[in-house]
Amino acid sequence: MDPRPALLAALAGAMVLGAVHTGLATRPESPVVHGLRDGAVTTATVFDRISVSSADTHGLRVLLDGREIPFTAKGDHVQLPRMELSEGRHTLIASVGAVPQLTAAKVTRTFTVDDTPPRMSVEPVQADDLHAPLTVRGSAPGARIVTLNGSPVPVDEDGGFSTTLPSPPAYLDLAAADPAGNVATTETPVPTKHPRMRGVHMTALAWASPELREPVLQMARDGLIDTVELDIKDEDGEIGYDSQVPLAREIGAAKKYYDARATLDQLHALHLRVVGRLVAFRDPVLARASWDAGKHDRLVQTTDGQAWASGYGDYTFTNFANPEVRDYNADLATEAAELGFDDILYDYVRRPEGSLDRMRLPGLQGTPEQAIADFLAQSRETVRAHGAFLGASVFGIAVTRPTQIAQDIPAMSREVDYIAPMVYPSHWGSGEYGIDDPESAPYDITARSLADFGRQAQQGQAVTIPWLQAFSMRRTYGPEEIRAQITAAKDNGMDSFLLWNAACRYDPAALTP
Structure with a gap:
């Protein structure tokens, strides 16, 4: 019986064990995901601003919800393609692993896609006096920021807001942005009560x-x-x-x-x-x-x-x-x-x-x-x-x-x-x-x-x-x-x-x- 095959197999096993025992010396460096933090709430256009950098772009794999996606390498960075994403929770994994038996170095990002702007409503207003203050009230549930004519206004936990302007403007130009970056806007003329003349x-x-x-x-x-x-x-x-x-x-x-x-x-x-x-x-x-x-x-x-x-x-x-x-x-x-x-x-x-x-x-x-x-x-x-x-x-x-x-x-x-x-x-x-x-x-x-x-x-x-x-x-x-x-x-x-x-x-x- 020829002992050489058994000897070669034992040698290969020893090499793998050696690689494992030498630990991090042969473990690939983890890739880095740019433009997406873990737990983020974002819009479906998220892939327009995501890139992944890696010392080994040839061994890099990127998976979205368990499916591998293609990418374009640019030096030590890769640009991910535009993707059609549904609203809801998604998982992105970027991994590098040259030796299959080794656990690949990977990074995971779990994120939520939200493409629905906040609903915004404004209480009716009327300017009875163009030289008197005007109070504007409304609500935008889910909004993180509300602006009125370019200036931020306080928003409570339920999305309610109220602010008083020194005088009535011609229009109420309101914008409400949620954590994902969706923006709802509305422009409403401020009706006046013109005095009889x-x-x-x-x-x-x-x-x-x-x-x-x-x-x-x-x-x-x-x-x-x-x-x-x-x-x-x-x-x-x-x-x-x-x-x-x-x-x-x-x-x-x-x-x-x-x-x-x-x-x-x-x-x-x-x-x-x-x-x-x-x-x-x-x-x-x-x-x-x-x-x-x-x-x-x-x-x-x-x-x-x-x-x-x-x-x-x-x-x-x-x-x-x-x-x-x-x-x-x-x-x-x-x-x-x-x-x-x-x-x-x-x-x-x-x-x-x-x-x-x-x-x-x-x-x-x-x-x-x-x-x-x-x-x-x-x-x-x-x-x-x-x-x-x-x-x-x-x-x-x-x-x-x-x-x-x-x-x-x-x-x-x-x-x-x-x-x-x-x-x-x-x-x-x-x-x-x-x-x-x-x-x-x-x-x-x-x-x-x-x-x-x-x-x-x-x-x-x-x-x-x-x-x-x-x-x-x-x-x-x-x-x-x-x-x-x-x-x-x-x-x-x-x-x-x-x-x-x-x-x-x-x-x-x-x-x-």
Whole structure:
């Protein structure tokens, strides 16, 4: 019998035992898992950030829930592939073992996948006073961190949170993150309780005229009005006071028709609200200066690149899609709110009339209607920060034809505190709302059109404060016609109104204390 096989087997056994007895000298070094701690709660994207390092990547095995997974070696690191993981508990094992009989050096990570964001709810809020603190309460069970408008708020064990802001913001921008990193977000406008107002329109030049200013002040003393609407920037692109906005000074738009600080102090001393009317995109001063400076993208253009004219002049309509144009108007609104205007009321916050196919709007993304709504949202935050309400004047036809001038009432109403429709009876065509001659039916046309506006504005929690006709066109409008419109608004639940007369002359007989 040949003794050599038995001898070889004994020798091999001795070598294995020797390796075992020499212990750690031949045991491989344990791999290291990066980016995943044991017991972690994480999302299914965990493998996007996990890697394993090992001195022996050739002998490395990686198992997920008992199944070996492939990997890509990069030096002493391996990158694990993107994996489709179900929610729940998982186990990852990385091991190295060159000799099968030896216990492999390994590392184990047990982790839980959670891809469900926390549920978040916020108690309804309403700002009754823009200068008073606002308390926000809500819950986000399972959330580790909750932020409100970028700042962290305390969260209790059940996910409840409560914080008080020094003044009401335009929006509540909330985010709740759980331990896995899932984030739930919500942005909610803060609805306001706009005070009742009965006001009249005054241009900057009219206010500078004692002949026009004093009758309005007397109406206030007699309790007939509680609000003066005073132009900030008018249809000519002129700013009534000495604005410090850099672009306004650069283009010569800032005038000194009235002293803003002194005027606000005077009117507030009489317990009057002051609404600043800001004509936005009809702006001949900015349009002409921009065209001459070669900044043509600031203007609405024809398809061949010329300035859009329509019925307003050759260089009149600025481009609401242009960031510089938007910022200019928003900066004026912010300045006026900071000065102390109680409301900022945009006018001509729209595109010009005419076919869109014949217009060029450089920089426009999406629809004109959405661009207008986005501009209002841009202004609302900074205006609200200074304690002022934001409104938007709109055409009467916008309630049934929103794309004709890019005024989508539900979309706009989500970004302002109130919608101010210009429902002048003289501006409706024959047959509107089933009325043959709207100008001869001030109550009917006002009541029917405002009913539509009220329904649409409520979709965004905005109130409706109408512009009413206090001027004559084909038919003489005296106290009776004005009172008919006021009654029509009141019958729609609208106690507030603004009277428009371009000449800024008003008949006290149309109003009652």
